[in-house]
Each structure stands twice: as C-alpha cells, then as structure tokens.
C-alpha cells in the first residue's frame with residue numbers, strides 16, 4: 297500500500313518520505329499557483345468547481361431543474377455546495393482549463409490529477425446551453441448525455457497529456473453515474489486510478505469508511521486511493537482511520553495535510569507515545585502495522 301500526501305507548500309523533505317505527492321495548482325476557490333514542474337509531484341487541477349469564476353460570470357453557473365444556481369452559501373441553501381460549480385459545457389471555462397493543462401504538459405511532473413470533474417448533482421445542469429447541446433447531440437437519454445459530457449472532457453484532457461491521469465470522485469460508490477455523470481467503466485479508458493476523499497474532523501466513528509470502501513473496492517474498475525483528512529483530527533483519530541482503510545485492498549492512503557504538520561505529529565507519536573506504540577504493536581492488522589513501521593522512519 298502506498299503512502300501519499302496532498303501538500304499546498306512543497307517541502308523537499310516530505311517529497312522524499314512519500315510515494316506520491318499531490319500539489320493543487322488550480323483550486324475550487326479559484327486560487328491558482330504557478331507550476332514549475334517537479335518529477336516527484338503530481339499537480340492537481342480542479343475543473344468545474346471554481347467559485348471565483350462563478351462569481352465573475354453568473355452566466356457560467358450550473359443551474360438546477362427548478363432554477364437554483366450551484367453556488368455555496370445563501371444563494372442555494374438546499375444543496376449545501378462547498379464551492380461554486382461552473383456548467384461543464386461552458387466553452388470559455390474549458391478553454392481556460394486547457395490553457396492550464398497545456399502549461400502542465402510542458403513541465404516535468406508525475407502525471408496529472410483532476411478534481412471536480414462532474415455535474416454538481418443529479419438535478420443539474422439545466423441551463424439553456426445544456427438543453428441546446430442535449431437537443432443537438434443525437435443522444436436520446438439525458439443521463440447518457442451527461443455521461444458523454446464528462447467522459448468527453450476527460451478524454452480531451454487525456455489526448456493532450458501523455459502521462460497518467462488520476463481523478464478525484466465524490467465518495468459515492470453506487471450512483472456516481474446518475475448523480476454526477478461519472479461513469480467509471482468509461483473513464484477507466486483514460487484514468488490510472490481514483491482518489492476517494494473520506495474526510496472527518498475526528499474519525500471517532502469509522503463504520504462509514506467500511507461501508508464506502510467495501511463498495512468502492514468491489515465496484516471500481518481502476519485502483520482506489522483514499523484521501524484522509526489530517527488537519528483537525530487528532531493523531532489517534534487518523535491512525536484509527538488508517539487501520540480501517542488498511543483492511544481493504546486499496547492502492548494507498550493520501551493524507552490531506554497541506555503543510556505536513558500532522559504527518560510529523562503522527563510519526564512523533566509512533567516513536568514516543570507509549571500508549572500509541574502499544575495500541576499499534578498489538579493491532580491485529582499486519583497491513584496497518586507495516587504502514588506505521590514506515591511512518592516511524594519519517595524524521
């Protein structure tokens with residue numbers, strides 16, 4: 297099982313520790329970073345989640361069947377979006393994304409990771425642009441057409457990018473297709489692996505990790521990486537989540553730890569905290585113990 301980290305500030309020391317390093321260069325907020333290239337790092341581009349663009353260009357916002365915009369906060373209290381969603385059919389936005397992707401292809405990097413590649417929810421997008429495109433597509437089913445839009449976008453990126461592409465998907469193993477237009481069987485032609493974010497601010501309870509991972513492992517045609525939130529949760533919470541993930545044949549765990557603070561704390565606890573050391577050494581999962589043995593070496 298591999299270990300990776302999602303970093304917002306590159307740190308050479310951390311790059312050596314991990315098998316895989318993700319580095320967001322275009323975030324859902326709209327914040328962008330200059331990418332200088334680095335063979336050990338996989339840049340992350342958020343595609344249709346882009347709050348800044350939705351504020352600047354109201355016409356680009358994805359719209360529900362009953363006319364609600366896919367925006368965070370008060371503009372759409374029903375759907376509770378964490379960021380603004382651009383309609384996947386906005387040509388200008390797609391060209392902007394392809395510009396960024398073209399820049400990435402010119403620099404060194406360990407592949408490319410795409411984020412927020414989907415329609416915002418099952419009842420989106422019913423903007424005039426989408427209705428017209430559907431009518432002109434020759435595809436009879438609305439759901440099949442939504443899948444075509446998303447698959448076609450990933451295919452377009454893959455054609456420009458010769459290195460492997462990976463993809464974050466919503467932690468929804470059963471209905472990705474009908475809710476978001478994400479069809480894993482079709483995407484498997486272009487995508488090396490999936491990243492499933494399973495965030496919690498405590499990890500006091502982990503039964504839901506079991507529920508989701510059992511299904512993802514059974515249903516995904518490509519390897520699955522799990523992203524664990526390692527900012528607020530305490531060290532023991534993250535270790536508990538890791539022990540749960542380690543039960544499943546997933547490709548690896550990626551810590552969302554933008555500054556690498558928590559992973560250092562975990563390594564420290566595994567070396568110096570008697571109670572943690574005892575819990576880990578007595579843990580029945582060999583897979584989990586092996587992961588912690590690797591982390592102990594981090595200095």
Ligand SMILES: [Zn+2]
Pocket residue numbers: 358359383384385421422423424425426427
């Ligand atoms: Zn639309």
